[in-house]
Amino acid sequence: MSQPTAAGDAAPATMRAVVVTRPGGLEALEIKDVPVPVRKPGWVRIKVKAFGVNESEVTTRKGESDAVVTYPRVPGIEGVGVVDEADEADEDSGLRPGQQVATMMGGMGRAYDGAYAQYVTVPAAQVIPFETGLPWDVVGALPEMFQTAYGSLTRGLDLKAGQTLLIRGGTSTVGLSAATIAKDLGATVLSTTRSPERAGELRAAGVDYPLVDNGTLADQVRELIPDGVDSALELVGCSVLPDTLRTVRRHGTVCFTGALAGQWTIPDFSPFMIPGGVRLTSYGGQAADLPADVLAHQLQAISAGRLNVPVAKVYHGLEQVRDAQADLESGTTPGKHVVVLDD
Template identity: 60%
Template sequence: MTTRTMRAVVLDGPGGTDRLHVVDRPVPEPAPGWVRIKVEAFGLNRSELHTRLGLAEGVTFPRVLGIEAVGTIDADPAGVLRAGTQVATMMGGMGRTFDGGYAEYTVVPAAQVIPFHSDLSWEVLASLPETLQTAHGSLTVGLDLRPGQSLLIRGGTSALGLTAATLARERGATVLSTTRDPDRVRMLADHGVHHPLVDDGRVTDLAREIFPAGVDAALELVGTPTLPDTLKATAVHGTVCFTGMLSNQWTVPDFYPIDYLPRGVRLTAYSGEAGDLPADVLQRRLDDIAAGRTSPGPLHVYPLDDIRRAHDDLEHGRRVGKLVVRT
């Protein structure tokens, strides 16, 4: 019997983009409790960049990267999901403890699969799952954002920042969002951000010109270098949710809470799994995009053979919005 093969992106060890290789591999077989997905497209995430740079723990090599993917069910040994069902999958160890979505086929635990139905392009579909899960969880679990509140997004031109701005605006919040590039201010305004801000390292002053008492909530996507300033921009009894690390700096050295945290400002964090994205939230988002009620945001699509260029663009912040690879 001839073994079926697929194309996959393999990272052979930490380093530059030259460590990423498009190779032929056998199509993987799903174990009991797992399913096989025919991957149509996948989004790129900072998590995969961290893995490539050697910043992630518990990863063995060689490894097929990718913490998310969209496609159709190719095989379900349990017979629960019909072949051809559209699905999204994410997290759960994908691309770290087992091979992930940078391939024409991937196998994942059935519990981390979210079925959906949509006529949107696979490129648009691939831009949503992990970004939507993280934005939704950050605003609900992390910040408990309420209508009428103000939200500061630090790192606003990232795919996550843009999605969070859309969701926050839909929840009735006033959105302030930052960019380090003055040329991107107009893009933030066009995306619906109420107060685009140019980040010169002291966003506190800009935010408090608009809300003198401070913002009600803040979403930190840059990381620990900007976190102290974000905390100072937040009102007493306000909350800062630490979700992203665009700076690749994760930890606070010599953390002394009484000196570090402004009086009365709350600091929390968010990270989530596939189970933290309700299927109805994903489906509603897809339906809203299809109906033109909302936008998926800027999208940049690469073929699988251009994975090195895509990773290089991700690493150096050359693109605004979500980077997607079509298999």
């Protein structure tokens, strides 16, 4: 497995990238030679070493993303690599050539070209420096899922040591990451799967109480925690949100972060569906919600074996991006699909 290394010679004039020229199936993911992106002031150019493959990129490829207004587009909402070029002021703050960095979100891969390429340019504010000896296939799995999980647990739920947390949608990459982070924070974790045979995956992530989700959880949760859990992370969506709200104690909080089941809105919503005293919030996610010191702590915890990284499969080279998206869509292998760009 390749290890993080310093940047080499100056960037070439052209690079290889996966380009979606028109919405479509897997065939819409075309590998092309394109110009290396020119860095704008206030932006950083990164030599990409690895990137995760996400549902939002499948949506972009299919033409179903409201955030993508024009094609062609290079997908990729996250990536890790080394700084190739930055403003002098950014170099003084740590973003100097060769520095290991992660980036994610902020319109990347949708409003502007993303990380399915040898180089990507992004605003300096969404670049997180780090130092690690972990291989790129591990580090490449982290940015989006750890940022979403950590942001949901902290900004969304303000989770504290000793509290109880329910994760609905627990075998998703964010759900598995949230479980490992919550355990590292000192919480007791309940987490769900629709398939009894996948309960072992939850236990491997540190979950204290794996639950089989048959559409109603409130009774199951209250058999274990009669007053209700302190916090709940909703990843399944609005179809089950009313039931999730009933699992939480008075003055507890539900954070709506994802909609794995595809329903993002509730028709004829009434505020009175929220039980008295229960708080409902949401989390959308920004790179700033994963500070450099937090990422450093998580990398150290992975190295020490306290945090598990749920990697489903590692792919090598842009030629395997189609395979990665196909495997992601099949849903047969839990965890993160990671593409590594070997030198």
